[in-house]
Amino acid sequence: MKKLLTLSALVLTAFSSVQAKEIKFAMEPSYPPFEFTDQKGEIIGFDVDIANAICKEIQATCSYSGQAFDGLVQAIKQKRVDAVISAMDITEARSKQVLFSDAYYDSSASFIGVKDKVDLTSAKNVGVQNGTTFQQYVVAEGKQYAPKAYASLQDAVLDLKNGRIDLIFGDTAVLADMLSKEAGLAFVGEKVTNPKYFGNGLGIAVNKSNAELVAELNKGLATIKANGEYQKIYDKWMTNK
Numbered sequence: 001m002k003k004l005l006t007l008s009a010l011v012l013t014a015f016s017s018v019q020a021k022e023i024k025f026a027m028e029p030s031y032p033p034f035e036f037t038d039q040k041g042e043i044i045g046f047d048v049d050i051a052n053a054i055c056k057e058i059q060a061t062c063s064y065s066g067q068a069f070d071g072l073v074q075a076i077k078q079k080r081v082d083a084v085i086s087a088m089d090i091t092e093a094r095s096k097q098v099l100f101s102d103a104y105y106d107s108s109a110s111f112i113g114v115k116d117k118v119d120l121t122s123a124k125n126v127g128v129q130n131g132t133t134f135q136q137y138v139v140a141e142g143k144q145y146a147p148k149a150y151a152s153l154q155d156a157v158l159d160l161k162n163g164r165i166d167l168i169f170g171d172t173a174v175l176a177d178m179l180s181k182e183a184g185l186a187f188v189g190e191k192v193t194n195p196k197y198f199g200n201g202l203g204i205a206v207n208k209s210n211a212e213l214v215a216e217l218n219k220g221l222a223t224i225k226a227n228g229e230y231q232k233i234y235d236k237w238m239t240n241k
Contacts, residue, residue: 021060023213025051026076027086028069030152031129033177033237034087037066046237047085050104051204053229054220068151070131073097076207083213084205087171089133089198099208101217103201104230109134110172111188112179114160120189123166127156133197134170141194142169157182171198173238 027035027047035045043064055062067075072084076098089107090100111120123145128135130149138147148165150156157178159165168175172191179185193199206213224230 021058022082023055023060023062024082025062025064026067026072026081026084027064028072029066030154031069031087031174033173034171035066035085046105046233047087049233049236050221050224050230051083051085053224053233054217057220057223058216060216068131069129072131073205076205079207082206082210083217087174087202088205090200090203091133091197094205097208098205099211099214100203100205101214102221103203104221105173105202107198107200107202108172109137109169109192109194109198110175110190111167111169111192112160112175112185113167113188115184115186118166118188120167123188125165125167127153127159127165127168129153129156129170132170137192137194137197138169141197153178157185160185 027043029035029037029043029045031045033045034047035043038044043066048064051062051064065081069086072086072088073094075081076084084098087105087107088094090103094100111123111126113123125148126138126142126145127148127150128138130151135147135149138145145167148156148159153168153170153174156165156168160168161182161184167188175187179187204217206217221230
């Protein structure tokens with residue numbers, strides 16, 4: 001009987017170990033090239049490939065679900081998901097609520113507008129994605145602008161082209177991806193960095209109680225940066241963006 005109990009304990013321990021290797025990621029899947037939904041309804045993009053590569057290195061099984069960006073931190077805090085990888089800037093305010101992995105992407109922000117129509121001094125209405133640090137920046141630092149929040153920047157593009165807003169403010173790589181598909185739009189002004197809101201890099205967010213997972217993610221991230229896999233993924237999604 002004692003041997004059976006010992007065997008059962010070993011099986012349960014092994015099962016728990018396997019279970020611990022399943023990581024449920026959440027993201028807001030309308031933010032190319034970081035994450036978006038393809039024609040098959042699957043979430044793809046830079047963040048997904050990075051997470052998959054990390055999961056392979058740490059021998060974890062990973063899954064992905066989509067939800068609104070402004071609910072992602074709360075999903076982590078309530079443990080509805082294990083991790084968030086969604087082009088999320090590492091900020092002091094967010095770090096009080098969640099743990100972050102090491103930065104996996106260096107971020108900056110930019111403005112875009114209709115070509116030759118407005119500049120940063122004449123613009124008034126600026127589109128931003130709801131719940132982002134870009135929205136926070138425009139509200140707090142861009143007093144000359146009237147921010148308009150959107151669930152998706154694709155909706156903001158429609159308003160920009162129709163003259164309902166003057167500029168869109170967001171992540172440089174995301175806006176560059178938009179410009180590659182919208183010939184009538186262009187960058188306005190220089191790139192913006194502000195450590196309070198963005199410029200510290202993008203990180204993978206996890207619950208405050210799960211430092212072990214952060215360590216595993218950092219280990220996997222360091223490995224893919226060292227073995228060249230990170231560069232392959234970067235070149236696939238970001239080169240010429």
